[in-house]
Structure formats: structure tokens, C-alpha cells
Amino acid sequence: MTGKKRCSLLPLAVVLGLLLASCVSGCSPQSGNVSEKVYVVGTDAAYPPFESAEGDRFAGFDIDVMNEVAKAAGFQVEWKNTGWPPLIADLDAGKVDIGMSAISITDKRREAFDFSDPYFDLNQLILVAEDSPISKLADLQGKQIGVQAMTTGEDIAKKAFGYSYAGIKSYKEMPSAVNDFLSGRLDAVIGDNGGIIYYATKIKDKKFKLIKDEAFPKESYGIMVKKGNLALVKKINQGLHTIKTNGTLQKIYDRYFQQQ
Known part of the structure; x- marks a missing residue:
């Protein structure tokens, strides 16, 4: 859920060159109906291929998925690179509305936050x-x-x-x-x-x-929101359902993981 300042192993320009070819989005809200609700999405933009950033440009699997969920559900998103540990505190404090950062759904996290339906299975x-x-x-x-x-x-x-x-x-x-x-x-x-x-x-x-140790538990990523914000969970799940059934989620998955 996943250094942030690029290391020699993963030069920033190389990583973003690969990911931005697929999808680029800025910190400003996505284009769309100006009357649509805008939600701030916090992420740890140092975890390719799920999320990466250079300045105000964000790219990756999670970025693509969240943008498509928003489009399908009729709202807009504004991305914020919070980093991983601060994302938890920012979401709890209301500084961001949504956490989208390869976040595994766990019982412990469910005690403090609400989650969407799963969108990615992992181990x-x-x-x-x-x-x-x-x-x-x-x-x-x-x-x-x-x-x-x-x-x-x-x-x-x-x-x-x-x-x-x-x-x-x-x-x-x-x-x-x-x-x-x-x-x-x-x-x-x-x-x-x-x-x-x-x-x-x-x-x-x-x-x-x-x-792969078979003793490892099965996990799934979910989109995280502040505890009790069930209206937003419902919106997100509606968007997820749409992109799952129309094939958009599978296309995004294939773009990033088909070669793995």
C-alpha cells in the first residue's frame, strides 16, 4: 500500500517516461462538468507502476483507475502527493477525501476507515x-x-x-x-x-x-475514505462497477501487467 526520491536503480525520467506514455494527469481537477463535485485524492506517488509523479504530473495504474472511476461516477478528482504514512493522517483529518495508493484492505484498517469494493488482487x-x-x-x-x-x-x-x-x-x-x-x-x-x-x-x-510463500494471506487493494463517509463509498463503488463491467478496468490492468 508501496525511494520516493528516485534512486539510481530507478531513474525518475525513465520511470515517468514509461508511465506517462500511458496516462498523465495534473493536480488540478480532471476536465469535465464544472458542476461536478471535486474530491482530493491522496497518494504516495513513488510506487510504480501504481503511482508516480514529476511535479504536478501523475501517472500509473491507480491513477488511471481512479480517474476512470470518477468519470464513470460523475465526479472529478484533484491529486495530492501526500507520501505514504502522511496519507493516513491526512485522510483522517479531512485534508484529503480519498486514499488511492495500492492500499490493502485489512481488518485493522477497516476499523479506522471505510473501503470500496476491491479493484486489484495481490499477494x-x-x-x-x-x-x-x-x-x-x-x-x-x-x-x-x-x-x-x-x-x-x-x-x-x-x-x-x-x-x-x-x-x-x-x-x-x-x-x-x-x-x-x-x-x-x-x-x-x-x-x-x-x-x-x-x-x-x-x-x-x-x-x-x-x-511466493503459500502461507501468505490473499489480499486485495481498495479505495479508502474517511470512516462513515458511506455516500462517497457508494459513488466510488458505482464507478468501479461500471469500469469492471464495461471492460475498462481490464484494459488498464493489461496495459501495466500483461507482460508480468
Whole structure:
């Protein structure tokens, strides 16, 4: 749910060159009926292929999906790059209306926020060196593990090895964890499949493998709103239903993930 300042592994110009070819949107509301309601959407625009930004230009799978949901439901969106941890606080404080940032639907998050219907199914993967003997989560005991802070990957690692386990390194941004893995400072990185596969495909001159532990729970991404805003959830679900049934969501998915 997924560094923010581009690292050497993922040059900003390269990432945005790929993503902006598909979709570009600014911080201002999307074009449409001027009488339509405008909602501010907070995101962590450093998690390609789901969301990326350069200045006021946003691009990625989540960006495309949210824009199409808004169009189908009859409202407009204004994008705001909040970053990941601040997104939670901003949504709770009413500084943004919607959270759209590869956010896994969990029971804990449902206690504090309301979610749309799922729009993307996922699972966690473990990134390790190709010659590593690691084949499952339990094999990471005693290893240095990179995760993104406040994500389900972090929750899984802490539940498996203890919340005080010093080997878990939590990063503000996933690219920073991947870079430390490439530099030999980590034995493994745990992350959502869509994002970690994307980063793995960018790795040059280093052999690696991705491990799916069947013990990992199934997850889905949802669009998050402030607790109790059921009217907005209904609008979003109406838009989601439309783009699911008319094939738009599948077309967006194929654009970003068909090659994976």
C-alpha cells in the first residue's frame, strides 16, 4: 500500500517516461462538468507502476483507475502527493477525501476507515538472491529483511519474527529497500507482487529470484475514505462497477501487467 526520491536503480525520467506514455494527469481537477463535485485524492506517488509523479504530473495504474472511476461516477478528482504514512493522517483529518495508493484492505484498517469494493488482487513476494537457500518466509529467521513501513509486508514480517526483531528494516519507500538489497545490506525484501515484480524487472547485472510463500494471506487493494463517509463509498463503488463491467478496468490492468 508501496525511494520516493528516485534512486539510481530507478531513474525518475525513465520511470515517468514509461508511465506517462500511458496516462498523465495534473493536480488540478480532471476536465469535465464544472458542476461536478471535486474530491482530493491522496497518494504516495513513488510506487510504480501504481503511482508516480514529476511535479504536478501523475501517472500509473491507480491513477488511471481512479480517474476512470470518477468519470464513470460523475465526479472529478484533484491529486495530492501526500507520501505514504502522511496519507493516513491526512485522510483522517479531512485534508484529503480519498486514499488511492495500492492500499490493502485489512481488518485493522477497516476499523479506522471505510473501503470500496476491491479493484486489484495481490499477494506478498520475497525478493532474494538467485543463489540464496531461502525458499519460504520461515527461512528468513536471523536474516536482514527489508519492508516498507506501515504495509502488510511489514505486518507479516513482524508477526513471523517478533515486533522487536532487529533484523526487520522498515523503509519509508520501497525503492530504498530494493536498493539496499542490491547493495548487499539486506538478505531479502518482502513486498506486494505488483510493485516488487516491477522493481525486480529493473534490476541489471544481478541475479535474483522471487518467492511466493503459500502461507501468505490473499489480499486485495481498495479505495479508502474517511470512516462513515458511506455516500462517497457508494459513488466510488458505482464507478468501479461500471469500469469492471464495461471492460475498462481490464484494459488498464493489461496495459501495466500483461507482460508480468
